[in-house]
Amino acid sequence: MLKLFDLTLQINGFPMKEAKAELQKILAIPEENFEDFIEQKKREIVNFHLKNNPFYKELAQTASFQNWNDLPILNKQNLQKPLKERLSLGCTEKAVYLNKTSGSSGHPFIFAKDKFCHALTWASNIYRFGWYGIDFNSSYQARFYGIPLDFIGKRKERFKDFLSHRYRFPVFDLSDEILEKFLQKFKTKKFDYINGYTSSIVLFAKFLQQKNIVLKTICPTLKVCMVTSEMLFEKDKLLLEKQFGIPIVNEYGASELDLIAFQNPNGEWQVNSETLFVEILDENNQVVPNGTSGRVVITSLFNKAHPFIRYEIGDIGILDEKSTPKIPILKKLIGRTNDVAILPSGKKSPGLTFYYVTKSIIEDDGNVKEFVIKQTKIDSFEIDYISEKELDSVQIQKIKEAIDLYLEPNLNFHFTRKSVLERTNRGKLKQFTSFLQRK
Structure with missing residues (x-):
């Protein structure tokens, strides 16, 4: 079968083959050597930005990397200046991947990733979704997301949906009449999985509950549902499992970074340790022991276009006591809900x-x-x-x-x-x- 999804990324200049090979190399590093790998990557990315990124050098107030804990905590306010002032030397806006954060924390800004870093983000997504038998090239996605409503924006998004083998259910209107139309689509289309905003998917499940319908019975091809962008409460997860009749997977990510944590088949929220380094810090910027709550602070280990080093995402979380450098487990995420x-x-x-x-x-x-x-x-x-x-x-x-x-x-x-x-x-x-x- 033609791998249209991979091909599209490749044509757009994202080196997918190289990124997948790099990810496999990282995954092959044994647990006992993984801490050394992380330390090496942290040192490399800090030195790169101190040398090549005037914005970060000014923020860090140092010319050379000495001690990790002395590095500043980067926050979203720091990033609210024109992108060209934050890009690394030699990077142009045309030669990198650009996007806007959602502003869900109230701090919107434009960010950049170099092409290899963004390809690695996709390789990481492909790998994790593969845990549930989902292949972006062939699995059909029911996508509960927003969509631009202007003509050109909408056409662009629909074309991206076609290339990515997905059907979009826009979430701006979730009245019963619209949800009934969603339901009819599940009767006629062979979806493999659902992916989208938690609150929208929960509203659809409540609609199914009123009608006493289990989605898997009318769409037998469904395998799994991934919820993202908003907190999934336990009672809602139970409702989704009951009304969809499939496993519910909880995803935690940030567009400017990557997938941060993704529920593994054992039901644990496994942190992405391949492309990110996640710390939980107290109010004095000290690392708290596993099992203790603190601020989620994340370093992107591969983004050379734009520094995300000790970047405070605006969430509070707890790492599990059984976490290891290679397989950190997020025990709990506190916050991140939407009305x-x-x-x-x-x-x-x-x-x-x-x-x-x-x-x-x-x-x-x-x-x-x-x-x-x-x-x-x-x-x-x-x-x-x-x-x-x-x-x-x-x-x-x-x-x-x-x-x-x-x-x-x-x-x-x-x-x-x-x-x-x-x-x-x-x-x-x-x-x-x-x-x-x-x-």
Whole structure:
């Protein structure tokens, strides 16, 4: 069979063969030598950026690497400056992989990966999905994600879906009529797996529960469901297992990094130790013992285009006591949940819809530093933001148009520029919160 997925990546300049070979070499390193491999990679990536990245050299305040624990903790505010000021020497925006973070933590920014690093990200994805018999070249994916609603953006995304052998269920409207249409697709298409935003997939499972339907009975080809981007609560996991009739796999990742942890067939959340180095730190930036909660801080061991060294992702987590350098296990992730917005028409939209809306205020000049959105009434929302300059009427109009498109018209939005935003008791910004009374 033609390996269209691999071929597409290769044509776009991502060296997949080399990346897969590199990953196999890393996987073959025995446990007793793995710590040495990690130490070597940490040293290599820090030295590379101290030498080739003026942004990182200035941040680190040193010309040579001495002690890992003396290196600064990089946070999302540090990265809110034009990308060209953060790229390594010799890298141009045209020659690297570029993307925007979702802003789900309230800190949007544009990032870059060199082509080999991004190919390695895909090799890592392919390897982990392979644990469940999923092959990106041949397995058919039911994808619960957003989609750009402008004509060209939508066409591009649909074409990518075709090349990636997936069918997309847009998650902006999850009313019962739409979920009924989703259900009909499962009756006619031979899906191998489901992948997408946790809250959307949970809403679909609740819909199936009302109708007393187990998805596997109407779509027998289904093997597994991978949920991502939002926390999966235990009661929701049980609901998904019951209504889908297939294993539910919990994925934890960040677009600017890679898959961070992926549930292995033993039910453990196995941390990606091949391309990342994950630390759990206390408020004084000291590593906490395994079994203790702390801030999740991650180093990308291969990204030469842009430094992600001791990068604080904005989550709190616990590594399991039985973790080893080669197989660290994430015992628990605390935080990372998203509310669902209920709109006057009865439409339900996951909080992540605001990722698509807020993209319209993310500009590479780094003007908007942070934002949070609150639903105060069924038709009223408040957007609090921190920026260097106040949003002007043109920008506000642009946001309102995006809201009309992605949510629905006639919603009231009130914009307030603030000097500081309130945080959760764990110090995390929650991008979307609903204050409506839940049934």
